[in-house]
Amino acid sequence: MIELNSLSKSFGNGRGIHQVSFTVPEGSIMGFVGHNGAGKTTTFKILTGLMDPDSGSATIDGIPVKPRNLKKLKQSVGYMPDIFGVYERMTVWQYLDFFGAAYRIPRKLRKERILKALDLTRSGDMVDYQVASLSRGMRQRVGLAKTILPDPKVLILDEPAGGLDPQARIEMREVVCELRDVGKTIILSSHILPDLGNMCDLVGIINKGNMEAFGKLDDITESLTDKKTYVIEVHKDDLGNAQQFLSNMGSIKDIQLREQQISFSCDKEEDLGAKVLAYLIENNIRVNSFKLQELELEEMFMQLAAK
Numbered sequence: 491m492i493e494l495n496s497l498s499k500s501f502g503n504g505r506g507i508h509q510v511s512f513t514v515p516e517g518s519i520m521g522f523v524g525h526n527g528a529g530k531t532t533t534f535k536i537l538t539g540l541m542d543p544d545s546g547s548a549t550i551d552g553i554p555v556k557p558r559n560l561k562k563l564k565q566s567v568g569y570m571p572d573i574f575g576v577y578e579r580m581t582v583w584q585y586l587d588f589f590g591a592a593y594r595i596p597r598k599l600r601k602e603r604i605l606k607a608l609d610l611t612r613s614g615d616m617v618d619y620q621v622a623s624l625s626r627g628m629r630q631r632v633g634l635a636k637t638i639l640p641d642p643k644v645l646i647l648d649e650p651a652g653g654l655d656p657q658a659r660i661e662m663r664e665v666v667c668e669l670r671d672v673g674k675t676i677i678l679s680s681h682i683l684p685d686l687g688n689m690c691d692l693v694g695i696i697n698k699g700n701m702e703a704f705g706k707l708d709d710i711t712e713s714l715t716d717k718k719t720y721v722i723e724v725h726k727d728d729l730g731n732a733q734q735f736l737s738n739m740g741s742i743k744d745i746q747l748r749e750q751q752i753s754f755s756c757d758k759e760e761d762l763g764a765k766v767l768a769y770l771i772e773n774n775i776r777v778n779s780f781k782l783q784e785l786e787l788e789e790m791f792m793q794l795a796a797k
Contacts, residue, residue, distance in 0.1 A: 491516040491675045492537070492644060497546035499532055507532050507699040509546070514677060514692060516643075519670050521686030522679040522741030524696040530679045531572075533696070537677075538569040551643055568642035572649040574633050578622035582613065582632055585621055586639065593640045610672070611665050621659050633666065638669070645669065647678040651685055663689050694722040717755045719744070719783040720763050725776035726750050732775045739766065753783065 492514040500506040507529040514520045522529050535541040537548055539560045548555040551566045577585055578693060586607065590600040608614045611631045616624065624632065630650055637645065650666065651659045667689050668675055680686050686693060687707060695703040695710075703710045724732045727746065736742050736754055744755040756762040766781050 492520075492548075492550050492677065494537075494548045495546055495748070496531075497533065497536060497543050497548055498656065499536060499541065499543050503698070506544075507696070510696070510699075510701050512692075512694050512701065512704045514675060516675050517670060517673055518691040519666065519676045519678065519689060520692040520694060521690035522677055522694050522696065523686060524679070527729060528696045529699040530696060531648060532699075533715075534569065534571075534648055534677075534679070537646060538567055539563055550763075552699075565640065566642055567644045567646060568637040568640065568719075569646045570633055570637040570648065570650060572652055576621050576629060576633075578620070580621050581617065582608075582619050582621060582624075583617040585632065586636060589636045590639050595639065597749045603641070604635075604637050609636050609721075610638060610669060612661065613637040625658070627654050627661065630654065630658070630662060633663065634662075638674075643673075643675060645674050645676045645678075647676065649679055651680055717743070719753060719755045719757050720766070721751055721753045721779075721780040721781055721783050722777060723751050724770075726776065731773070732770060735770060735773055735775065736766070739769065742766070 494511050494513075497510040498506070498508050500508075505527070509532060510529070512520075522530050522533070532541065536543050537550065537555060539555060539557070542557070548565060553559050553562050555563060577588070580588065581614060583604065586604045587600060590604060591597075595603055605614075608617065610635050613628070613631045613635050616628060616632065619628075621629070621632070634647070637647075647666070651662045654662060663685055666676060666678065678686075690707070692705060693703070693707050693710060694701060703713070722732065728752065729752070732752055733745060733747055736745050736752065739762075741756055742754050744753070746753045754766070756766075761769065763780075763782065767777065770777055
């Protein structure tokens with residue numbers, strides 16, 4: 491659905507994006523991660539036809555991203571920048587109706603499209619609100635409703651949860667997932683990395699204009715670490731014995747005790763998790779839980795950004 495091949499854009503002094511390549515299948519959400527100035531917005535502007543690349547190519551829904559195809563691309567792509575203009579004296583309905591007309595949606599279809607967009611973005615109760623009265627979270631949802639009015643197949647969202655409080659972030663995350671469920675293909679950027687980890691099918695990490703990693707979160711995690719870390723919760727009376735048993739096992743490292751939990755690491759290739767669990771149970775250690783500790787997206791980003 492979305493394909494980038496060696497996309498490059500230079501602004502001098504090493505700034506820009508360099509040989510950026512990735513593919514996002516139809517009906518997927520891709521999280522685009524990077525610090526300020528890493529190249530996320532530049533990539534988005536190229537994909538939406540607002541900026542030409544120096545080299546490389548991109549296609550969206552089979553359409554090459556080129557100036558001659560901008561009219562077709564506008565029908566397939568909805569772009570919501572991190573900062574977008576609003577007309578504060580309008581009501582939400584007037585605002586969406588205005589943009590529906592700007593999108594050249596026929597008047598007889600416009601009401602249906604507005605109602606659908608309001609429903610998908612959970613904004614139906616705001617129709618009579620003046621835009622000036624909306625909170626930041628409400629404005630973001632109304633901005634998203636505006637973006638999906640023409641019913642694009644692809645959504646490119648630049649920091650849709652930026653500046654939102656925790657409840658508004660949860661609501662935005664749920665709305666984005668629902669848009670995927672109705673068939674949209676979505677690329678979004680965010681500085682709130684746990685939110686991306688919770689909803690994205692794919693993650694791309696860009697650093698200083700270079701794609702450092704791309705793929706499923708589990709696959710990236712696997713490639714970045716040479717060890718596996720487990721967390722065990724045991725009965726409080728068995729903590730000392732459990733720690734001693736682990737200390738006596740070969741290849742077990744980084745044993746740490748915290749309240750009723752013990753964490754330990756082992757080489758990724760050996761993966762002693764099942765063996766350790768069986769050993770503890772055989773020695774009458776009462777194990778309440780035993781789980782693999784996943785590398786968080788924030789940790790992955792910090793590792794790659796430090797390169």
